[in-house]
Amino acid sequence: MSIAVENFVKAIYNNNSQDTKNTKPGNIAKKLGISSAAATDMAKKLAVKDLLHYQKYQELQLTDKGKKMALNIVRKHRLWEAFLFKMFDMSLHDIHKEAELLEHQTSDLLADKISEYLGHPKFDPHGDPIPNAKGEITTKDTSISLSNAEEGKAYIISRLISDDKEFFEFCAHQKLKYGHEIKVTKQFKKNKMTELSVHNNNIILNEDFSNLIYVNELDH
Template sequence: MSVAIENFVKAIYKNKINDVKNTKPGNIAKLLGISNAAATDMAKSLASKNLLNYEKYKALKLTKTGEKLALNVIRKHRLWEAFLHKTFEMSLHEIHREAELLEHETSDFLANKISDYLGNPKFDPHGDPIPNANGEITTIDTSISLSNTKEGKNYIISRLMSDDKEFFDFCALNGLKYGNNVLVTKQFSKNKMTQISINNSTILLNEDFTNIIYVNEIN
């Protein structure tokens, strides 16, 4: 499959999973930086290949074949992120940038070798689940966004859902890392802000951050 096709089905899958945007061609076009017409043409072409279902003015839906292709690309991306982070200690933004390139040049054989070398990880350094060799995600996501947490509760960071360099730079400076513990000290619901305590420091976050930092409660 071409890079354009792989990126297109991956974008549809991720938009659907993230549940923040629908999967109409216009939204996929914006995500990929292409014109609406190009996205519509691609959708029609992939529908003819049985990779998705296309109806005019409707959200795009991947077929089972299309979803398997998307998950295969995502598997390679996240395995590369895990490898680059472990081997070269690259930042979360750097590993994402490089994995975007490497995912398209990686055979299934090499992906399996990388997975074996890493001990078959279930999650990448951002906390995103890594599909297995059969294109299946076997983990159950019970995490919630920081914006939906309760005051006085302790949580563990389980996912950082972004590809923005400034976001990751901020997280690195403040210890907001996958696997680290945070205490929610105050929810300012009217102003949509959350105050947390981490590494003996107090941080006030707005919803731009709390909506993309996911956590699990520590019982």
């Protein structure tokens, strides 16, 4: 399959995995930087190949065949992120950018070798689950977005969902990293802002940011 097809299928899978679950052609087009007409045309072609279900004005849904393809690409992408982060201590933005290129050139054999070398990791450095060789995600996601976290409770950052460079630079500057402990000190519901304490430093995030940071409640 072409890189364009792989990216299209992966975009549908990723969008469907997020809270918004918006997989209409226009939204996929925006994610991929193509026109809505091009996205609709691609969707129709992939429906003929039995990779997705297409209905006019409706959300795009992957078939079992399409989901298997998407999970295979996602597996390679996240394994490369884990490898690059471990070997070169690259930024979260840079490992994502490089993995976008490498995922399409990676055989199943090489993916298995990378996984074995890393000790078969369950998560990538962003906290996203890594599918196994069978295309299965064996971890259960119990995380919630920071905007939905409760005041006064301590949490562990479990996922950072973005591909924006400034977002990751901000997170690194504020020590908002995967696996780090935070405490939600105040939720400003009316103004859609969250105040939290990280390493004895108080910061306030707007909803655009707090919706991209996922956490699990800390067990003491």
